[in-house]
Amino acid sequence: xxxxxxxxxxxxxxxxxxxxxxxxxxxxxxxxxxxxxxxxxxxxxxxxxxxxxxxxxxxxxxxxxxxxxxxxxxxxxxxxxxxxxxxxxxxxxxxxxxxxxxxxxxxxxxxxxxxxxxxxxxxxxxxxxxxxxxxxxxxxxxxxxxxxxxxxxxxxxxxxxxxxxxxxxxxxxxxxxxxxxxxxxxxxxxxxxxxxxxxxxxxxxxxxxxxxxxxxxxxxxxxxxxxxxxxxxxxxxxxxxxxxxxxxxxxxxxxxxxxxxxxxxxxxxxxxxxxxxxxxxxxxxxxxxxxxxxxxxxxxxxxxxxxxxxxxxxx
Numbered sequence: 001x002x003x004x005x006x007x008x009x010x011x012x013x014x015x016x017x018x019x020x021x022x023x024x025x026x027x028x029x030x031x032x033x034x035x036x037x038x039x040x041x042x043x044x045x046x047x048x049x050x051x052x053x054x055x056x057x058x059x060x061x062x063x064x065x066x067x068x069x070x071x072x073x074x075x076x077x078x079x080x081x082x083x084x085x086x087x088x089x090x091x092x093x094x095x096x097x098x099x100x101x102x103x104x105x106x107x108x109x110x111x112x113x114x115x116x117x118x119x120x121x122x123x124x125x126x127x128x129x130x131x132x133x134x135x136x137x138x139x140x141x142x143x144x145x146x147x148x149x150x151x152x153x154x155x156x157x158x159x160x161x162x163x164x165x166x167x168x169x170x171x172x173x174x175x176x177x178x179x180x181x182x183x184x185x186x187x188x189x190x191x192x193x194x195x196x197x198x199x200x201x202x203x204x205x206x207x208x209x210x211x212x213x214x215x216x217x218x219x220x221x222x223x224x225x226x227x228x229x230x231x232x233x234x235x236x237x238x239x240x241x242x243x244x245x246x247x248x249x250x251x252x253x254x255x256x257x258x259x260x261x262x263x264x265x266x267x268x269x270x271x272x273x274x275x276x277x278x279x280x281x282x283x284x285x286x287x288x289x290x291x292x293x294x295x296x297x298x299x300x301x302x303x304x305x306x307x308x309x310x311x312x313x314x315x
Contacts, residue, residue, distance in 0.1 A: 014111075014271075014295050017207055021214025035215045039284075042212065043275045046205035048176030051137060053202040054110060055180030059134030060187070068128060068257050069135055071248065072264050076136070079105045079240055080143055096228065098151030098282035103232040103269045103290035104240065106140050109133070111206055112267040116302070117259045120315070128260045134184065136264060138177040144276055145171045152281030173272065209271045213288045225286050232269075233293045237301040241266035245309065254314050262315070266305050268294035 024030045063069060083104040087097040107113075110133070117125035145168045149159060157163065168174055182188070190198070222229065244265040245258075253261060269291045278284020309315035 014210055017210035018214035021211035022217050025215040035212055039212050042209050043279045044172045047272050048172040050202040050205035051176035052180040053198055055134055056183040058130035059181055059184035076105055094151045095153040095282040096286055098148045099277045099287040100232050101147050102144055102273045104235045106270045106273050107264055107267040108270045109136055109264055113263040116263050120259050121256050125256050134181055141173045142168055148280040148282050154281030206271055209275055213274050222289055229289045229293050232290050233297055236269055236294050237297050249314055258315055266302055268298040
């Protein structure tokens with residue numbers, strides 16, 4: 001019951017923010033123009049700032065737990081490859097393929113990871129989370145740029161390696177990640193006059209992104225995407241973590257390391273995937289629907305995974 005209440009308390013604030021955005025748009029408290037402009041502001045400024053702050057505060061170039069890092073990166077890499085091969089066979093619209101692939105592999109590790117793992121193992125898990133944050137978040141974002149660029153519906157020129165590298169180098173989220181890693185590795189301190197506004201602004205990124213996602217959520221369009229959203233949700237919350245645990249447990253991962261891997265493979269789709277898909281020519285609306293459903297469903301799925309893994313004595 002304690003784990004279930006933890007999951008509910010983690011999901012409820014996110015769902016309330018989504019509901020607030022949905023209600024605000026339905027009563028015309030905010031306009032479509034506001035939602036569009038605010039979405040660009042979050043993507044280009046607030047989310048990079050949030051990534052910079054989080055990585056700078058936790059990443060210090062520590063790669064001591066190489067097996068955990070390699071397993072996490074390799075596991076997500078396999079998920080990306082398999083979903084990238086399957087999605088085009090099932091979906092005709094390129095933009096929807098990109099959104100679905102991103103929804104399957106990209107977890108809400110930044111928002112969910114630290115509180116979930118530390119909720120089970122306290123500060124003993126914080127070190128592993130911080131180490132992986134500096135690896136997985138840049139990896140997630142580089143992979144997202146490649147996938148969304150390949151499947152973009154707004155690109156007018158043929159995609160080349162040069163264009164892809166340019167998109168990666170110019171992506172605001174990757175700039176935030178890399179800058180945060182450099183500041184963390186070299187222990188660069190910022191004066192309070194700068195660090196305080198950075199902290200305040202970055203704290204607004206996730207709440208505002210969730211609010212905007214709720215404002216752009218349309219039940220009518222959900223009907224058209226129902227099987228796509230449910231299939232991605234089933235893959236993100238059930239299939240991917242189930243296969244991951246069946247592989248990782250025989251490999252010898254237990255307790256803290258297994259809890260960190262669970263945070264990567266079992267948490268819902270990342271909020272930033274909705275903003276990123278919409279700004280890179282893929283189906284942002286579908287990404288938003290995936291984030292909403294995986295966020296709601298994760299309260300039950302995470303509880304079940306934690307309960308079962310604890311019951312068999314590996315977590």
